[in-house]
Amino acid sequence: MKSGFKLFISGFVGFFVVYALMNFSEVKFAGEITVISLIAISVILITMSVIRFQKIKSLNKQTFSGNEEDEVEERKYKMFADYSLYANSSLVFSILALSLSILTTQRLIMAIASLCLLIITYFLIHYMGHLMQQVYPERNIPSTSDPDYAQKVLDAADDGEKHVILDGLYKSQSLLNIGLIAAITLSTVYSVIEENSQTFSIILMAAVLLIVNGKYLLVIRNK
Numbered sequence: 001m002k003s004g005f006k007l008f009i010s011g012f013v014g015f016f017v018v019y020a021l022m023n024f025s026e027v028k029f030a031g032e033i034t035v036i037s038l039i040a041i042s043v044i045l046i047t048m049s050v051i052r053f054q055k056i057k058s059l060n061k062q063t064f065s066g067n068e069e070d071e072v073e074e075r076k077y078k079m080f081a082d083y084s085l086y087a088n089s090s091l092v093f094s095i096l097a098l099s100l101s102i103l104t105t106q107r108l109i110m111a112i113a114s115l116c117l118l119i120i121t122y123f124l125i126h127y128m129g130h131l132m133q134q135v136y137p138e139r140n141i142p143s144t145s146d147p148d149y150a151q152k153v154l155d156a157a158d159d160g161e162k163h164v165i166l167d168g169l170y171k172s173q174s175l176l177n178i179g180l181i182a183a184i185t186l187s188t189v190y191s192v193i194e195e196n197s198q199t200f201s202i203i204l205m206a207a208v209l210l211i212v213n214g215k216y217l218l219v220i221r222n223k
Contacts, residue, residue: 032105038097039110042117045090049124052083053131060134080135087124094118173216180209 056079064072098114101107132153140156157165184205187198 032107032110035097035101035105035110035114038093038100039113039117042090042093042097042114042121045086045093046117046120046124049083049086049090052079052086053127055079056083056131056134076135080131083124083131084128087121087128090117090121091125094121173212176212177209180205180212184209 056076059072059076062072094114094117098111098118101110101114136156140152154162154165184202187202187205190196191198191202
């Protein structure tokens with residue numbers, strides 16, 4: 001209950017931040033500053049992802065034994081998790097920068113820069129499977145292009161790792177539900193206050209909510 005309340009407060013604050021940005025976007029300079037800031041954040045996240053990748057490669061070239069080997073394996077696991085977090089976060093910021101550059105600044109150079117970062121981030125995420133093979137060289141990690149990639153990765157994990165993965169997925173699915181409901185509510189409030197209908201966005205979010213829950217429940221039902 002507390003986590004749900006905190007999420008609602010965060011969504012409420014986020015609503016007013018977005019509302020302020022939308023008002024500021026009427027001033028072209030403010031829109032450009034926003035896009036530049038998003039591009040800068042994306043660049044920083046990409047850089048941090050590459051650094052983590054290089055550190056994992058460096059550790060793979062070294063030989064360890066005993067307790068030190070276990071510590072290195074844990075470090076590689078955490079660095080891979082950081083790499084995934086930075087790459088996926090960069091993807092979101094790049095998409096947001098591209099969208100705002102088209103809607104607010106309408107500057108070609110910013111749109112191109114955002115698109116380039118989006119492409120780079122896509123390749124970082126696509127490379128995740130190969131990096132996982134370096135973290136776990138003894139395991140048969142499938143290629144990200146494999147149609148059954150998610151299932152094969154789960155099959156390659158041990159019981160403890162499966163528990164962590166499934167726990168994270170369940171919590172993410174619950175968070176997504178609360179987040180989408182909060183977003184639909186806030187979009188409705190915004191539509192009423194500003195008399196600027198967000199009907200399409202509300203319908204789209206409701207459709208995503210329906211698909212996500214339907215997929216989750218059908219998977220459980222058919223097992």
